[in-house]
Amino acid sequence: MEKMPMDLYVPAHIGIIMDGNGRWAKKRGLPRSVGHSYGAKTFKHMTRYISRRGVKFLTLYAFSTENWKRPLSEVNALMKIFRQYLVDSLTNFREDDIKVVFIGDRSAFPEDIIQLINETEEVAKDRKGMQLNIAMNYGGRAEIVHAVQQLCQETKDGLLQPNAVTEEALSQYLYTAGQPDPDLIIRTGGEHRLSNFMLFQAAYAEFYSTETLWPDFGEADFEKALMAFQQRSRRFGGV
Ligand code: IPE
Ligand code: IPE
Ligand code: MG
Numbered sequence: 026m027e028k029m030p031m032d033l034y035v036p037a038h039i040g041i042i043m044d045g046n047g048r049w050a051k052k053r054g055l056p057r058s059v060g061h062s063y064g065a066k067t068f069k070h071m072t073r074y075i076s077r078r079g080v081k082f083l084t085l086y087a088f089s090t091e092n093w094k095r096p097l098s099e100v101n102a103l104m105k106i107f108r109q110y111l112v113d114s115l116t117n118f119r120e121d122d123i124k125v126v127f128i129g130d131r132s133a134f135p136e137d138i139i140q141l142i143n144e145t146e147e148v149a150k151d152r153k154g155m156q157l158n159i160a161m162n163y164g165g166r167a168e169i170v171h172a173v174q175q176l177c178q179e180t181k182d183g184l185l186q187p188n189a190v191t192e193e194a195l196s197q198y199l200y201t202a203g204q205p206d207p208d209l210i211i212r213t214g215g216e217h218r219l220s221n222f223m224l225f226q227a228a229y230a231e232f233y234s235t236e237t238l239w240p241d242f243g244e245a246d247f248e249k250a251l252m253a254f255q256q257r258s259r260r261f262g263g264v
Contacts, residue, residue, distance in 0.1 A: 029078065033251045036208035038082035039075065040230065042222050043068065045214025045238030058102035063240035065106050069114075074244050076123050076155035082204050083157050084128070086222050090164030093133075104135060107161070111141035115148060122154030128200035129163030158201065165224030172198035201226055208259075211250045213239045231257045 043064060050060030068085065075083050088103060114125070126149075127142050134142070142161075175198045179185040185194070196202060207223060207230045215236040219227060233250045235242070 030248055033248070033255060035079045035251065036254060037080070038084070038205045038207045038209075039080055040084040040086070040207040040210040040223055040227070041071075042086045042210065042212040042214075042220060043239040043242075044212060044216060044220075046240060048214065049238040049240045057099055058106075060240060061099075061103055061106050065110055067240050067242055068110070071242065071244075071247065072123060072155075072157055073121070075247065076121075076157070078247075080155055082207075083155055084160060084201070084207060084223065085157065086160045086163065086220075088129075088161045088163070089221055090130070090162055090167050091221065093162075104138065107134075108138055108141065111138065111145055115141070115145060119148065122152050123149065124152040124154060124156045125149040126156060126158050127161055128158045128168075129161045130167065131162065133162050156204070158204075160222070163200075164221045165219070165227075166221060168199055169195075169225055172196075195225070199225060206230065209233060209250065209254045211235065211247075213237050213242050213246075229259065229261050231259065 046060035046064040047057040048060070049063065050057050053059075068087075072083065072085070087107070092103075093100060114121075125145050127146065131139055131142050172195050176185065176190050176194060180187055180190070201223075206226045206228065210219070210222070210227055210230045210232050212218075212232070212234045215234060217232075217234050219232075223230070231254055233253050235246060235250065237246050
């Protein structure tokens with residue numbers, strides 16, 4: 026039986042901005058795409074570890090609405106890796122108890138990837154373990170705009186009074202409807218910014234940045250982030 030550090034309080038929802046694949050590859054004189062492939066290995070390993078660690082919701086930022094700006098060759102390499110991950114998780118990880126959900130606008134992806142995404146969600150939908158939100162073509166601003174559009178339609182149809190447009194009502198139209206807000210957001214790769222990640226949900230999240238590049242991020246790094254989280258005093262605007 027594997028030993029797990031169990032003494033730490035584990036937050037219900039953790040978000041991770043998986044950054045630094047490109048720099049990891051550059052340091053080794055390798056193409057950026059190799060960094061993304063190693064990043065995918067870390068993704069698989071860490072989702073399982075974090076799920077065993079008792080986290081209820083994990084949101085991983087895999088591709089932003091802004092990442093389409095990258096050279097086509099890199100975008101294509103990422104699509105290839107997504108495809109491999111999806112096929113692999115459908116064939117080899119059926120025994121995992123992780124409920125996989127994709128957040129973001131999937132309609133922009135190639136048709137076969139959309140089908141794999143739908144299939145992956147379908148296979149996982151009755152699982153009782155950790156919920157894994159994979160943010161793909163996700164942008165916090167686009168998510169809020171989309172929610173506002175739905176609320177406008179409801180008010181236009183006379184189903185909702187303007188003063189019933191509350192924070193709760195808006196939350197119900199976010200991709201994360203029904204989930205607790207993230208308690209902790211970890212960013213690898215050393216930057217101190219959100220890059221359009223969970224803008225509405227992150228209002229009171231604790232932010233933790235580590236210099237470790239995503240392909241190198243391991244169990245010990247995750248435990249360090251949890252430890253740092255324990256030291257924070259969350260006041261939510263109170264005293
Ligand atoms: C994160 O790593 C992966 C994605 C954004 C898809 P990067 O590719 O941004 O790596 P760096 O920041 O260039 O090192
Ligand atoms: C954030 O990383 C997006 C993902 C990790 C998917 P980026 O590398 O795209 O962010 P910036 O460009 O440094 O802000
Ligand atoms: Mg980056």
